[in-house]
Amino acid sequence: MTMPPDIPQTTLGGRLYDGRSSAYFDGDAPVPRDVTLLVDTNTRVLEIGFPAQEMAGVRWPLDEIRQLEDTAGREGVILRWTGDPLARLHLRNVNVLRHMHRLQASAPPKGRGRLAAWAFAAVAAVTIQIGILVPLLADRLATFVPPAGERALGEATFGQIRQALAGTGLPPLPTCDNEDGLAALEAMLVAIGAERDTDDAVKVFVLDHEMVNAFALPGGYVVFFRGMIDAALSPNEIAAVLAHEVGHVENRDPTRHALRSAGSIGILGLLFGDFAGGAAVLFLTEQLISASYSQGAETGADEFAYVALEEAGVSPAALGDMFERLRDKYGDAEGVFAHFVSHPTLSSRIVRSREAAREDAAYDDINTDGEWSALQAVCD
């Protein structure tokens, strides 16, 4: 863009507009200049003259004039010329605008390549971090966390969960303490060969809640909900779930998971910034990540359970039976949605657990009938 030539003293074929209350800023001094406005329709140029000053005016080609967007107030507009990034014309008389046809045209975006490169780098950094570095580091570090630390962490988390289930202001959800029932669980632990009577021993609790679920926490905490025991048709099914959770404990999955989420939650928080508080999106994404973490972990725990059940003389198919009950109650997750839930689809796990059972073998029950009745009454 070349500098606009001076305005000729007399202009033919132009239209003069009222320039009062309008002001021109040259982009150097913060001093408003009074203007005369003349539209030359032949050359399609807006001539801005400065009557108060002994200086030449400027010529803005009509099609290169743009209007500033999102300007508050209804009177007047602010114009700029694409050839001068700094100069501004504060125009009060909007009649002039009808000669300008490209007021809203946007500038061609610049630096697209750079933007794309950084976008790629950002996606790559987050992917590498969440998908590779954090899990790798978490798996490594999990084996170095001292048992006392794990136990304390598990205890604290267990307390928080009991509190959350009870609701604020109420005492934490009680654990069930019928001694005969707990003895039945103890017998199961011994039968599946879990470590007993040491500091690292698995600790089993039953929470008095109707949810059909069980979970493991760092430091060897395995927790059943009463709903799970109510749903089971035989003690073997409970033993199978117990063996599965002990598998998680043996693999230190809960500790790894805690470390992983510590690393990845902060990163996700960064991505969503202050948009929508982030919470909802954060929740979905966290769910996705923890699900893909635990698919491998779940398979590992299932496999541990098959072996442990086999050694205890119980059919690994019991795990499948329990899953079948879950599926009947809650339905299965297939397709896209399967990725969001933390366990691999139940159907495939049911099939696998039944394949793990030997067809010719004679399997036993893990508990006596008396023990099983005691366990069913553990919360009474």
Place this chain on the structure above:
Amino acid sequence: MITSLPEATPPPVPEQGMDVWFVGNRSALFWLALKSGFWTVLTLGFYRFWMKTRLRRWYWSSIRPGGHPLEYVGDPLEKLLGFFIAVVILTFYIGIVNLLLMFVSFSFFQSSFVGYFASFLGVIPVWFYAQYRARRYVLGRTRWRGVRFGLEKGAWGYAWRALVHWVITICTLGVLWPRMTFWLEKYKTDRTYFGSAKLVQGGRWQILIPAAMPFAAGVLALGGLLVWMIYLAPMMPGAEELLEDLMDTAGAALRLNYIPSGWVGVWRLYLFIPIFMLLIYGAVHYRFVSKRILTDHKHSEGVQMRSRLNGLRISMIYVLGTTIAYTILLFGVLAILGLAIGLLGPEAFFEEQMGMADPLGDLPRWMSLVIIAVLYLSVFLFWSVLHHAFVTYPLMRHMSVTLSLVNIAGLAQVSQRARDEFAEAEGFAEALDLGAAI
């Protein structure tokens, strides 16, 4: 809305001074915020860079010192770029550092609290850094009468000064808070330029003490009341209770509407209500009146600033506006909770909270989750729109129209300054949730 008043006649520029006009109209802002917020939700947050830019353009162009609007020339794409840059840099810092801290916390302190606390502490310097950088970006993209504002480099200098001031303030139990306010503002102001003119923060930190008086009065009243109720005329005679016990028991008594026999002067509990209101007023009063006092001591060669901001008025705006915005938010959230419980059943919440929503994913459930997510985003969007309309807008209007320049002789000497190029814009502030006001 009485906003179109100053528009009618552009103010003639007086020789000695210059008033600031505010021309924006609340309903225009409401629609702009709603429209751009809608796009933000629809694009899963990516439009927020455009939303921020457009709202700033609007606010800036409303503020018209001497009748000429400020102009915001920031570009959404540079914000997006800055955000990507910040993500690349911060991802490694936050991910790895958090994980290591958590490991140390598990291993040596047997709790996750230490880890969270340490990771919070570690982010604080970056937070101040980001704050200064964001201010530099916004000033660098602001013009008035075609001339750029600017802020000199110095973000790390700001960060360590802010840290030291915070430590001093905490160690003195908040008594030296005005000193911190003053020196941090002075650091920023003394690096601020309008074109070639440098701004100077005059005065001493003691000038802010009057601004802190209402809050100090609130604290004294609270302390006095506690001393009265515990030592001078004990509410529970004979009991040598600790402060916390007293508060607990008193709270329980109020909830149950039951007053144990033997308590003396229980009515005094009601005195807490005016005292807490005084504390809230004091905090808002300090925040804005300290700005007024600081502004009155800002000058540049041949230009003097003056603010006649009204502490009581602005506190009313702030409290009332915030109350309106939060009340509507509360109703929205309650509606969503009701709907969510209806769709999912109450148990779902606990399960999700604990990350063990076991194998129960099926299609209808996920559809209802999507519905809830959309509603959640809409409520949040609506809240931010209301916050703009009822808090940011009136605050900005009051602060603008009470501002003036009492001497503008120096303006004629000002010339343009060079453009402040920096790639990451306000990316760090964006990533770290600083919000940056607008």
